[in-house]
Amino acid sequence: MSTSTSTSAAQAAEQQGRPRTQRRRVILASTIGTTIEFYDFYAYATAAVAVFPFLFFPKSDDPTMGLLKSFATFGLAFIARPLGSVIFGHFGDRVGRKATLVGSLLTMGIATFIIGCLPTYEQIGLAAPAALALMRFCQGLGLGGEWSGAALLATETAEHGKRARAAMWPQLGAPFGFILANGLFLILVLAFGHSNSDPTAAFLGWAWRIPFLFSIVMVAIGLWVRFKLDETPVFKDAMDKGQKLDTPVLEVFRVAPKPLIAGTFIMVGCYTLFYLVTTWILSFGIGSKEHGMLGMPYNDFLVLQLISIFGFVFGIPISGYFADTVGRRKTLTWVTVAIIIYSFTFAFFLSPGRATETSVLIFLTIGMFLMGLVFGPMSAVLPELFPTNVRYTGSGISYNVSSILGAAIAPFIATALAAKFGVTAVGIYLLVVSVISLIAILTMRESRHHDLTAI
Template sequence: MTTSRRPRRVALAGLIGTTIEWYDFFIYGTAAALVFAPQFFPSVSPVAGTLAALSTFAIGFVARPVGGAVMGHFGDRLGRRRMLVASLLIMGVGTLLIGLLPTYAVIGAAAPILLVLLRFVQGIGVGGEWGGATLLALEHAPPRRRTLYSALPQVGLPLGVVLASLVFLAVRLVVDDATFAAWAWRIPFLLSALLVAFGLVLRLRLDESPEFERVRSAGVHRAPLAEVLRTPRVLLPAAGLNILISGFANVLLVFTLAYVAARQLVGAQTMLAITVVTALVWAGALPLAAVWAERIGRRPVILVGVVGLTAWAFPYFWLLDTGTTAGALVACVVAGAGFGIGTGAYGAYIAEAFPAPVRYSGSSVAYAIGSVAGGALAPIVATVLFAQTGTGVGISAYVVGLGLVSLVATLALRSPHAEVPDPLPAASVEPREATA
């Protein structure tokens, strides 16, 4: 394979792999909103059951910093490709076992406990996925196309949402509600095994990152995460950058299903179809935003996304509350476009905020912390606010608050490490043959 084709192959493999990982991650969110409360938490009220189910969804986000730290450590010492293979295996096994998990009616309290443990396993897997896929694409890319190439793995998130929504929609259309609740909800989880096998074949054929090879020849850090933690002026704004989009996206992808159902605004199948359209718009806007960022700069494009989404928080729920399909479609599609604009340059901007020897650890942990502070809490906070007020006003105000955090973080973050840094001082590194 020619050198010019290799970066495209790596970026495409990253896109496919992250699509599979996010499919696995988001089928859980859809199931949590639609079916997990009665299947795994039947002894509590409907609201409490929904909160419990969404709390298990949040566990996956809580596990992501752990996965990011562990896989970031080994990714900075042993290589990006190995950790990408490991993350896909971990995610695939966890998802398959959820599809096979007995419900509360069969094994009692063990069912929700095992569900939480398996969700934690999913979070470990995806915690190492984002950083590795982004870095492998970024570090293989031609110098002037690093933003675009690193954006392609980001497209895997909305495409994973599309795939998850389409599979759930197909199952819902084929079976009745009772059959879906009884066993058919397991089908999307079991299908994951085939997708993971395909993704593993692709990843095992990839070459290691050229930048990592140069870093390894110069010497790797003994403790890359410790180095990252010693630079809070980089880590904290890098984490804050992701809070708004992660939070708003999970309000849309997870909470909105329950919101429109509770208020009888839009049917479940219609909402799933709208989610598919939204994710497709998100996926289309993302590489376009990356190309735009290559022309005018990464930070200005990210700021457009952050400001636009913050301003959309109130119109989003106003349009949902019209109870019309058109209103829900406009609300979600505009938000999806904002997600794409806000994340088109995000991967390169976060990754290059950290020098290459600690880049996997830094970018993975920063991304995961932002996801916990935003995405993990957002569906739970939204459910509580809705239960107390019966409207989306409080939720909109909450999203605006997340937007202000991300706005400050975007303005504060500097991302200067586009090139491989000079070799590290001898006291900070170990020779190539050292192991973790």
């Protein structure tokens, strides 16, 4: 009897331990996966400013034109992301979260590795920017399927009442990926120098390829972690109830058109803020003073960005906590109001002739902290808008369509506005987009107490 009792107790302990073990694996898998995906994405964003205008596009007397062409290919990925969310969402809602996440990681990683192998415009002419654009499009497909899958992996395995805090882990992949990508570029710039006028020097000659080639190692690590995962219990429950759909993308437009629209506009201000304080600000910071920009050394500006990104890291868990305790709607409302106030500070911190490294660092750190606060709850908010059998597709479409409206065009519009009207106009642009998001947030339902199996 005692042996039988001991065996039963051991089995019970093992059963209790499995959810905790699985949650730890989910935390690791979702964080590593999104870190790799965002690393690949940011490596391109950094190179779009510091490398591609000089190596992949025909030379122009106006450096702003080369930058705008590079930003155009940068924006291609955001056009591809909704398509990626449909493709991967289809399989994610039919086959499962785990297998689909493996596919999205491979798509992004292989495309990034190929970018590191591409010949330049001087070597093969117009085929070079065409190949670069194609690989950028493939990056967008991969990331379009990655985020929503990682968010669902976290939310659908979370403990009751702690969903936003569990969902913060894939969100942390964004700043972690940024730190890795920009940190590696900084090391390369310090080691080899950076000269826009000499494409044969070490950095523009070959060293810029290292971050892209290195991504294949990170992908291998991410695959190893993801193969160890189980399917989420919420998805298993939906399949057991016979809720599998033949065409999730058609069903989500039929049953959840309002959540699709709401989710898109809830995210649009968040995206605009982030790509203003990462991609656009880099081009404005290192651009020449003769063209109305700040003229800071590239490596100095990278240091400022790497310091400020820790504001992003700190903001995510803070907002995750408040989203679980006071609610998603209230948390996002107050943060968006703060972003609107922040939009009035562009001229104060960034005016050419008055801006200093200190003022730029303060501007970046505030922006990054606000980004962490608004971005942190999103991986809980968007999935909570949709039923299980269309959740991967619905959350992915909302997230990635907002990337077109917010992120894809933000660096392009901000560059044009700053060149013609100055940095105050860029702040007004952020103000307008943030007001749109605020309206969407004020009309959303509070979802922190919703059962994911019941909506």
